[in-house]
Amino acid sequence: MTTSQARAGSGEATGTRGRRPGIKDVAGAAGVSVTTVSHVLNGKGRVDAATRARVAEAAERLGYRPNSNARGLRSGRTDTIAMLLPAGADAHDHHVLAVDYYLSLTMKTVEAAFERDQALLQLPPLRRLDDLRRFGIDGGIVLDPVPGDGRVAMFHRLGLPVVTVGRDITRPDDPWWVAADSAASTRTVLEHFAAGGARRVAMLSVDIEWSWFADAERTYVEWAAERGCEPILVLARPDRRDSSAASAAAALLDLRPDAVYVPPQWLATGLLRLARDRGVRVPDDLLVAVGVDSHLARTSEPALTAVDLDPARTAREAVDLLMHRIEGGPPGDPRVIPVTLHPRGSSLRPK
Amino acid sequence: MTTSQARAGSGEATGTRGRRPGIKDVAGAAGVSVTTVSHVLNGKGRVDAATRARVAEAAERLGYRPNSNARGLRSGRTDTIAMLLPAGADAHDHHVLAVDYYLSLTMKTVEAAFERDQALLQLPPLRRLDDLRRFGIDGGIVLDPVPGDGRVAMFHRLGLPVVTVGRDITRPDDPWWVAADSAASTRTVLEHFAAGGARRVAMLSVDIEWSWFADAERTYVEWAAERGCEPILVLARPDRRDSSAASAAAALLDLRPDAVYVPPQWLATGLLRLARDRGVRVPDDLLVAVGVDSHLARTSEPALTAVDLDPARTAREAVDLLMHRIEGGPPGDPRVIPVTLHPRGSSLRPK
DNA sequence: CCTCGCTGCCAAATCGTTTTGCCGCGGGGT
DNA sequence: ACCCCGCGGCAAAACGATTTGGCAGCGAGG
Structure with a gap:
C-alpha cells in the first residue's frame, strides 16, 4: 500500500537515492553511532571536537534534516505554534475590517516563528474543545480575545501555553499578553x-x-x-x-x-x-x-x-512571549508595544 | 521517575487533570488490545460490530485524539499542508494590495483544510531549499506564482505535491492549478x-x-x-x-x-x-x-x-486539488472558478 | 477424522529521534 | 598498587501510533 510516497525524484546534492536521509545515514557516513549524531546536532552530550566536526560535515553533505514527527514524538514538542485570527476577521463576511493589520500581523508572525525555528499553524474558528485537541501544537497566539469567545479558555483547559495579542479584559490578572499602547x-x-x-x-x-x-x-x-x-x-x-x-x-x-x-x-x-x-x-x-x-x-x-x-514588532514580541511561556519561564510583565x-x-x- | 501508564480505568472525560489519553488508555477502558482500537478508529481491520461500538464509545468518553506525531511517524504523513502567500502581500512593506482577497483566502483555506482533517501551515518567504525542508508537510498551495520565484520548483525538488492558485505561466503543461476565470x-x-x-x-x-x-x-x-x-x-x-x-x-x-x-x-x-x-x-x-x-x-x-x-470557492477547490494530488490521483483538468x-x-x- | 477457510482478535515489529545508563580507558591522587 | 573520576562514546529504551503476521476457535466439506 505504498502508493503515496511520491518518489522523491532527482535527489539532492550528491547521490541521494530514494529516501530522505535519516540520522542513521549520517551516523554511517561519519562512522559513529546515532547517539553521537544526535548529541552533535543538538549540542547536548560530550563529544570530541574532531568527531563533532566530522558529524556536522556528514550531516551537511547529506542534506540531513531531522524528521519532525519523530523528534516531536520523542520530545513531546512539536515546534509548532498556532495563531487564531479573531472570529470575523474575514472582510468578505463580517465587519471587522482592520484587514491590512491582520494580514501584516499574520505574515510577520510567520517570520518571527520561523526565526525561532517554529512552524506556524493557522487555526480555524474553534467550535469545540476537540477542534483544538486535533492539532499538534506547543502553544498558541490568540488575536483580540473578546469576553464571549472561549478560545483562551480552551487553551487553558488543555494545559496549552497561550498568549494574546490585545489584553483579555475578562482576565485582568493575566500577564501573558502583547498589545499596542x-x-x-x-x-x-x-x-x-x-x-x-x-x-x-x-x-x-x-x-x-x-x-x-x-x-x-x-x-x-x-x-x-x-x-x-x-x-x-x-x-x-x-x-x-x-x-x-x-x-x-x-x-x-x-x-x-x-x-x-x-x-x-x-x-x-x-x-x-x-x-x-x-x-x-x-x-x-x-x-x-x-x-x-x-x-x-x-x-x-x-x-x-x-x-x-507596528504589527512587525507586535508579532515578534508575541512569538517571543509565547516561547518564553512554553519554555516554562516566569510570568513577567505584559509587553506594551509603542506606537507611532x-x-x-x-x-x-x-x- | 514515575512510570506513567495512565490509569485507564478511572479515565474521566470531564476532569482532564492528568496527561492526554493514549491509545493504550482506550484499549484498557474497552478491554481490548491497542491493535483493535487502531483498527476501529481507522476502519481497517476485521472487528466485531459489538466490539467496535464498545471501543468507539470508550474513545469518545475519554476524549481520545491520536497523537499526530506518532501517527505521522508511522504513516509517513503529517496531515498538514502549507500555504504560501505571494512575496509582497504585506501591505505595510509592498505594493501588492489585494489585501482583502488574501486574508479571506487564507481564512477560507484554513477552514477547507480543517474540514479535510488537515492542518494548515503558513510558510514564510522561502530563501533556500532547506527552509522548505524544515517543515513537516504533505504538500503546499502556492499563491500567485511568478516566473521569478522558485517556490514551485522547491516543492518539485523535494518531491512534495503542490498546487498553485493562479496559473504559473512558465509551466503551461502543469494542470495542477486553481484560478478565477x-x-x-x-x-x-x-x-x-x-x-x-x-x-x-x-x-x-x-x-x-x-x-x-x-x-x-x-x-x-x-x-x-x-x-x-x-x-x-x-x-x-x-x-x-x-x-x-x-x-x-x-x-x-x-x-x-x-x-x-x-x-x-x-x-x-x-x-x-x-x-x-x-x-x-x-x-x-x-x-x-x-x-x-x-x-x-x-x-x-x-x-x-x-x-x-470568490475566495471561499477558490480555497475549497485548491485544498481539494491538493489532497487529490497528495493521494496520488491522476492530473485531471485545472479548476477554473467562475466569478461574479x-x-x-x-x-x-x-x- | 482431517483439512480448509473464515472470523475476531492480539503480540510484536516498525517509524526516526532523543535520552538514559553504562563501559572502557587514561591519568592523577593516595 | 589501588581507587576514583572525567572523558568520549555506544547500546538500548523510550515516545504513541499503524501494520504485519500470526493464533485460536468454529463450522463446513471431503
Missing part, C-alpha cells in the same frame, strides 16, 4: 488635535470589548476630565456595519465637534462621507484621525492621520 | 461597459506576469479586435506604486477613453483621483471597474464596480 496613542492623537487648535475634541468608537477600544475610551474620558471638558463620545453598535456606523456618525456630527478620533478605522469612511454631505470640511472644519493604519487610510481623500500599530502617529491631511490644517 | 470576467466587464453605452473601452493594468493580469490583457485585446477597435491598453510598472501608478493613469486618461477596466484594483484609487482633478466625472464621463473586490472598492466614492473572485460581477456606482450612469 492604546492609552499612549490616544493621548498622542488628542494632543495632536489640541496642538492643531481643536477645542471640541470627540471620539467615535465602537461597543466591542477589545482592549484597544476600551483603553482608548477610558483614556479619552480621563483626558477630557483633566482639561475640564465634557467628553463627546459616541459608540457604534458592533453588529451590522452599514446602519449602525451611519447613525453613529450622524449622532457624532450633531454634537458639532471640531476634531474626532476614530479608533475603529472602519467607521471613518462613513464619517468622512457624511461630513462632506453636510458641508463639514476635513480638515478645515473637522480634524480626523483613526486608530489603525491601512492602505485605505493612506489613499483616502484626504489621507487619514492614523496610528501605526502618522499625521496626514485629515488632521493638518492648510496654513 | 480571468477571461470570462474580462468579457463580462467589457460587455457591461458596452451595454452602458461605452465606445472607447480601455484597460489599465500592470506589467506583472500573473495569469490573472496576463489573461485579462489578452482577452481585452481579442475583444477589441472582434469589434474592430484599436485596443487602448496602458500598463503600469510593477515597482514603486506611487509614481508609476500615477503616470500610467495619466497616460491612460490622455487617450480619452469613456470606460476603463482596471484588473489590478490598487491602481484605481489614483485613477479616480486624477480623473476628478481633470474634471472627468465618474461614471458620467468615464465608466470604471476593477478586477478584485474589496472593502475599499465597496466604500470608495463612487463605489467601484468589481469582480468577485458586482456593478456599482462607478459604472452605472444615472438615468
Whole structure:
C-alpha cells in the first residue's frame, strides 16, 4: 500500500537515492553511532571536537534534516505554534475590517516563528474543545480575545501555553499578553488635535470589548476630565456595519465637534462621507484621525492621520512571549508595544 | 521517575487533570488490545460490530485524539499542508494590495483544510531549499506564482505535491492549478461597459506576469479586435506604486477613453483621483471597474464596480486539488472558478 | 477424522529521534 | 598498587501510533 510516497525524484546534492536521509545515514557516513549524531546536532552530550566536526560535515553533505514527527514524538514538542485570527476577521463576511493589520500581523508572525525555528499553524474558528485537541501544537497566539469567545479558555483547559495579542479584559490578572499602547496613542492623537487648535475634541468608537477600544475610551474620558471638558463620545453598535456606523456618525456630527478620533478605522469612511454631505470640511472644519493604519487610510481623500500599530514588532514580541511561556519561564510583565502617529491631511490644517 | 501508564480505568472525560489519553488508555477502558482500537478508529481491520461500538464509545468518553506525531511517524504523513502567500502581500512593506482577497483566502483555506482533517501551515518567504525542508508537510498551495520565484520548483525538488492558485505561466503543461476565470470576467466587464453605452473601452493594468493580469490583457485585446477597435491598453510598472501608478493613469486618461477596466484594483484609487482633478466625472464621463473586490472598492466614492473572485470557492477547490494530488490521483483538468460581477456606482450612469 | 477457510482478535515489529545508563580507558591522587 | 573520576562514546529504551503476521476457535466439506 505504498502508493503515496511520491518518489522523491532527482535527489539532492550528491547521490541521494530514494529516501530522505535519516540520522542513521549520517551516523554511517561519519562512522559513529546515532547517539553521537544526535548529541552533535543538538549540542547536548560530550563529544570530541574532531568527531563533532566530522558529524556536522556528514550531516551537511547529506542534506540531513531531522524528521519532525519523530523528534516531536520523542520530545513531546512539536515546534509548532498556532495563531487564531479573531472570529470575523474575514472582510468578505463580517465587519471587522482592520484587514491590512491582520494580514501584516499574520505574515510577520510567520517570520518571527520561523526565526525561532517554529512552524506556524493557522487555526480555524474553534467550535469545540476537540477542534483544538486535533492539532499538534506547543502553544498558541490568540488575536483580540473578546469576553464571549472561549478560545483562551480552551487553551487553558488543555494545559496549552497561550498568549494574546490585545489584553483579555475578562482576565485582568493575566500577564501573558502583547498589545499596542492604546492609552499612549490616544493621548498622542488628542494632543495632536489640541496642538492643531481643536477645542471640541470627540471620539467615535465602537461597543466591542477589545482592549484597544476600551483603553482608548477610558483614556479619552480621563483626558477630557483633566482639561475640564465634557467628553463627546459616541459608540457604534458592533453588529451590522452599514446602519449602525451611519447613525453613529450622524449622532457624532450633531454634537458639532471640531476634531474626532476614530479608533475603529472602519467607521471613518462613513464619517468622512457624511461630513462632506453636510458641508463639514476635513480638515478645515473637522480634524480626523483613526486608530489603525491601512492602505485605505493612506489613499483616502484626504489621507487619514492614523496610528501605526507596528504589527512587525507586535508579532515578534508575541512569538517571543509565547516561547518564553512554553519554555516554562516566569510570568513577567505584559509587553506594551509603542506606537507611532502618522499625521496626514485629515488632521493638518492648510496654513 | 514515575512510570506513567495512565490509569485507564478511572479515565474521566470531564476532569482532564492528568496527561492526554493514549491509545493504550482506550484499549484498557474497552478491554481490548491497542491493535483493535487502531483498527476501529481507522476502519481497517476485521472487528466485531459489538466490539467496535464498545471501543468507539470508550474513545469518545475519554476524549481520545491520536497523537499526530506518532501517527505521522508511522504513516509517513503529517496531515498538514502549507500555504504560501505571494512575496509582497504585506501591505505595510509592498505594493501588492489585494489585501482583502488574501486574508479571506487564507481564512477560507484554513477552514477547507480543517474540514479535510488537515492542518494548515503558513510558510514564510522561502530563501533556500532547506527552509522548505524544515517543515513537516504533505504538500503546499502556492499563491500567485511568478516566473521569478522558485517556490514551485522547491516543492518539485523535494518531491512534495503542490498546487498553485493562479496559473504559473512558465509551466503551461502543469494542470495542477486553481484560478478565477480571468477571461470570462474580462468579457463580462467589457460587455457591461458596452451595454452602458461605452465606445472607447480601455484597460489599465500592470506589467506583472500573473495569469490573472496576463489573461485579462489578452482577452481585452481579442475583444477589441472582434469589434474592430484599436485596443487602448496602458500598463503600469510593477515597482514603486506611487509614481508609476500615477503616470500610467495619466497616460491612460490622455487617450480619452469613456470606460476603463482596471484588473489590478490598487491602481484605481489614483485613477479616480486624477480623473476628478481633470474634471472627468465618474461614471458620467468615464465608466470604471476593477478586477478584485474589496472593502475599499465597496466604500470608495463612487463605489467601484468589481469582480468577485470568490475566495471561499477558490480555497475549497485548491485544498481539494491538493489532497487529490497528495493521494496520488491522476492530473485531471485545472479548476477554473467562475466569478461574479458586482456593478456599482462607478459604472452605472444615472438615468 | 482431517483439512480448509473464515472470523475476531492480539503480540510484536516498525517509524526516526532523543535520552538514559553504562563501559572502557587514561591519568592523577593516595 | 589501588581507587576514583572525567572523558568520549555506544547500546538500548523510550515516545504513541499503524501494520504485519500470526493464533485460536468454529463450522463446513471431503
